[in-house]
Amino acid sequence: MTVEKGPVSDKRLHSPQEIEPGITLPKHLVIIPDGNRHWANLRGLPPSEGHKEGVKTAKRLMRVCRDWGIQIVTIWGMSTDNLEKRSPQEMNTLMKIFEKLFTNKKIVTEWIDSGTKVKFIGRRDRIGEKRPSLLKAIKKIEAVTKENQKSTLVFAVDYGGRNELVRAFRDIAIGIKDGTLKPDEIDEELISLHLDTAGLNNPDLIIRTSGQRRISGMLIFQGASAELYFYDQNINFPDLTPELLREALLDFGKRQRRFGG
């Protein structure tokens, strides 16, 4: 089967498996959505419009990933550095947009009905301080979807890879102090179990839009052997169509992963 000619609806879009039978898809796909603000800027719109468009794109991509059978999708919403370095105004707007998404009845019902477990990674203390209603929404979604098994959707909010590691080490140290852990039990697996992503498979593929070729600390520990895929500069996150996502997945299918051997 070849790529379809002309635009089709997402439902009718051929899956990567239909194009390349037997293709290996990532079990865990990580999306670093970059370029919302730039997208808005190019259109003479305020940054918040770019973020809103980004949410639309994210919703659309989450659906196709589910249809194509990708088990875990992680999307980076906001980094610890974003929160510290960008204007409070922009960050407040962003948190408001997240809250709207996570309290949207239609979306939440869709997640429940499709068997999607929703998980959040990142610091919670600052979200709780700056926007308690967002933290409440986060906890609620996690609670109502926690038994779901079909797929997992992970949102990284106020997330930074180094921060996550330091929090994990602190927990381990407390465990040792309390006597619940022994020093000789410490290995990579134990560290993994103390990270926010405990219980999830490590990422297989990390994609990033808008031409930035870096990972900015996203899942630095877990993503060690992940394949990286960077879109060109002209693809800002709102421009990331399911067809373009499929290109990354087809490319991933062709890569030879050797894990050092």
Place this chain on the structure above:
Amino acid sequence: MYKWDLSLPPKTKIPNHLVLIPDGNRRWAKTRKIHTFEGHKKGFSVIIEDARFCWLLGIHTVSLWFFSTENWNRSKNEVNYLMKLYNDLIKELLKDAKKYGVKMVHLGRKEKIPKQLAKIAQKAEKETKKAKKHILNFCLDYGGHDEILRAVKKILADKIPPEKFTKELFESYLDTKNQPHIYPDLIIRTSGEQRLSGFMSWQNAYAEFYFSPVHFPEFTPEKLKEAILDFNRRRRRFGGN
């Protein structure tokens, strides 16, 4: 006369810390139908050229990944050959290090590599420890996870109270401790591989990546220069605006 053209356009920004992940020695040999070992040998001569080029350009820190914690699962024959080659490579790099004021530092596990190699690595570190102009991290039996794991174990062995755990404390336990530029600015990997395989998992957060399709034996200083020019076109924001 020096054979490579060192000139760069005015105002070119030189990365403080450059990483080279040399990949594709074996594939290079294969495409030429010559023995794998010849690929490694050729790769090593390019490493020496590239490192020297970096010192002449004024790059402060260069990290070279020779052998990973996962590479032990290659054939015994190849591993043995590589270990011998590293002996010579470190000796060669040491000569240049003394000439250009480079402090050599071994990143990775010290216990598992052959005794002879460990001795040469130590010697290189000892004889260059006072150098101030540059740092060369040679990574042997190195893995980012392993480095993190060793650091955590050591912090706990030192009985540091949990509330004192910070990024800064943690960094003082990594193999790169006490270095002025521990975060790589530019990570170059050759031979078309687009992954990091855990290189400096902690330190690499804001590094820019440059993936070259060229097999390492062809990644000469000329190519290195292209990478630096590409790095100059990047917009680095560190999470801000």
